[in-house]
Amino acid sequence: PATSMEELVSLCKRRGFIFQGSEIYGGLQGFYDYGPLGVELKNNIKAAWWRSNVYERDDMEGLDASIIMHRMVLRHSGHEATFSDPMVDNKKNNKRYRLDHLVKDQKADVQARVAELMGADPANFPAVVAALNASPAQASQALRDAGVRDPFSGEIGEWTEPKPFNMMFKTTIGPVADDDSYGYLRPETAQGIFTNFKNVVDSTSRRLPFGIAQIGKAFRNEITPRNFIFRVRELEQMEIEFFCVPGTDEQWHEHWLEKRLKWWEDQGVPRSKIEILDVPGEDLAHYSKRTYDLMYDYPTLGHEEIEGIANRSDYDLGSHTKAQSELGLVAKVEENSDSIAKLTIPHPDTNKPVVPFVIEPSAGVDRAMLAVLSEAFTKETLENGSERIVLKLKPHLAPIKVAVIPLARNKEEITSVAKAIKAELQGLGLGRVLYEDSGNIGKAYRRHDEVGTPFCVTVDFDTVGKGEDPALVDTVTVRDRDTLKQDRVKISDLAGWIQTRLR
């Protein structure tokens, strides 16, 4: 695995996985572009998620809802009022920071002093942040008295009181910008699922339990985007809302925890690198009955959230439904007099309308990329003493599946065979198959090791009957990325040989 974020960033840029957004104009903070190989890896991760959660189950439907949503959706979901992070400004240079990030970035003794001044337990970081948040005036004083430094300038800052900062991007809809013509870019894909609950039930005749899965972009105006693609302002999520009979929710929560850990393992992210955080009651989001955060051990960053699996009770459908008071909701919801739909489904035993409970596994595609890349990243010393970097990606995730290399670039009898093999493999629909004749063979191998290509196929003089060994005519060399083993395979067997090993 990678030992630092730096070596990942450098590989990603060098080999065309990830670029800074709007780079030729100096870049835009919190936005990244996925390059030729990045888009392949990202698509493969999403396809693996969809396969596991939609195609391989009998209790799931897919959805692709729009990104811009009616402001009522995000009012009744609770986002207008509460989707905010506390921020503080440094009056000396007008820099703005997320309160928890600012404190986390301080030296241990400064953090301890902040905790002491706020009367909080220094070992309990969330409690320290909560205390700062609860009394803004005292917090501002404590940050100054403790000597909290500005991470940008390195100097002790002059800190304002913490204020909530709403992270939703607001945009104008239609040609006239008046008070009613705004909407939001969704801050999570989940709300599109809740607002389509009735449509999906009515059009598919689903009964409980069942889920709706969606992959798509979400937008958060993070105060301090940072750590490469770990915290960005335009992100992508893979989310499931799994609807079940109230009372069965805890079992389903455990089911999804297991399923999701297994999935991460199948993508090359082992359980041993994921800590399961059973989020303590005082830190739970307002909608959550219980939440498991999966904390992956990122290089340089340490354990940080890669996926959240929340039991959201009947909060969401209960918040978006009409006739709330008739439905015996368990969650505490705000009154809704705007909704025109009753979001219930018949109870499977009694047929009486019920608002189901929801289990939500919510993973970030960008954070998945980072974890998958980090686990695959390997530095090896070979027998001859040279060092190689190799991305040991699971074959189904590899951006390029096969590179076909002619041993001599200008020998027509060799290049024509290599091109024919490439065309045949390309026709199989495996993903990207490249004809690789840039530079010598050693360079080609190094390049494909670094981008994780599982197989390199080489066409040489023996293949075309101009070598020493007549037994090798019509065979090619296949080099395995991980073992470096070279197999001689008949051209007529090659397609099958590769297909079996890519699965």
Ligand code: ATP
């Ligand atoms: P954090 O505490 O790290 O800000 P969160 O608890 O706000 O994350 P959720 O609202 O639970 O995150 O979102 C679900 C998933 O979406 C996260 O587990 C993460 O993988 C991804 N995600 C959330 N915010 C970002 C972001 N700014 N950049 C990249 N991925 C994100």
